[in-house]
Amino acid sequence: MNESDSRFYIAEIILAVDQLHSMGIIYRDLKPENILLDKNGHVKLIDFGFAKMIGDVKTQRTFTNCGTPGYCAPEVMLDFGYNYKCDIWSIGILICEIMGGFTPFQNKHEASNPRAIMEKCRTGKLNLPKNLTGNARELVKLLLTDDPVSRLDIDQIKQHKFFRGLDWTKLYKRQIQPPFVPEFKVEEAEMVDIIPGEQPTSLKLPMIDRGISNNTVILENIPEDPIVPM
Numbered sequence: 001m002n003e004s005d006s007r008f009y010i011a012e013i014i015l016a017v018d019q020l021h022s023m024g025i026i027y028r029d030l031k032p033e034n035i036l037l038d039k040n041g042h043v044k045l046i047d048f049g050f051a052k053m054i055g056d057v058k059t060q061r062t063f064t065n066c067g068t069p070g071y072c073a074p075e076v077m078l079d080f081g082y083n084y085k086c087d088i089w090s091i092g093i094l095i096c097e098i099m100g101g102f103t104p105f106q107n108k109h110e111a112s113n114p115r116a117i118m119e120k121c122r123t124g125k126l127n128l129p130k131n132l133t134g135n136a137r138e139l140v141k142l143l144l145t146d147d148p149v150s151r152l153d154i155d156q157i158k159q160h161k162f163f164r165g166l167d168w169t170k171l172y173k174r175q176i177q178p179p180f181v182p183e184f185k186v187e188e189a190e191m192v193d194i195i196p197g198e199q200p201t202s203l204k205l206p207m208i209d210r211g212i213s214n215n216t217v218i219l220e221n222i223p224e225d226p227i228v229p230m
Contacts, residue, residue: 041178074114092143101130
């Protein structure tokens with residue numbers, strides 16, 4: 001995926017995570033399998049099995065060791081307690097995979113070993129894709145830091161040079177045309193996987209509008225208005 005298209009999808013993912021955090025929810029399982037495109041080409045998050053409402057995501061902590069190895073922040077696996085910055089880490093991993101095709105921690109042992117991950121972060125020996133260059137590479141390094149306090153927050157990410165020229169207000173209002181709009185027949189699902197080559201999802205999926213889902217609906221009966229008012 002080229003940088004321009006990647007920037008669009010990454011930015012919409014960031015808006016979804018930001019919406020969750022504003023409602024006191026930590027997602028905790030950000031990965032390609034949980035990111036779909038709707039019939040208009042916009043990002044939707046699914047599967048809130050690991051999500052948790054903790055109130056103030058910046059000041060309160062949770063301690064459950066959960067998530068997917070390779071995407072999970074090291075502090076989550078250490079059981080020391082963590083906050084919303086665990087989702088920020090996962091955004092960094094996703095940028096690598098969307099733009100470069102692989103994650104920095106692919107070795108199964110390494111992906112489940114928080115201390116090995118932290119050591120790579122501290123020594124600067126991250127296995128980043130070669131085509132991840134310039135501002136994108138700099139952003140990833142600022143997100144994949146072992147110290148959660150040092151990680152950028154959402155507002156800082158939005159202001160990073162990688163997103164220079166992006167109108168976040170227009171993106172939030174869905175006034176920017178997605179790079180890809182899926183074509184569906186009547187009998188097909190109205191969401192597709194963000195990673196090309198995957199099979200379309202089934203007709204019954206959790207409906208999420210920028211990260212919020214309370215029930216499961218048949219996609220063909222989705223109302224035009226969001227489930228949660230913006």
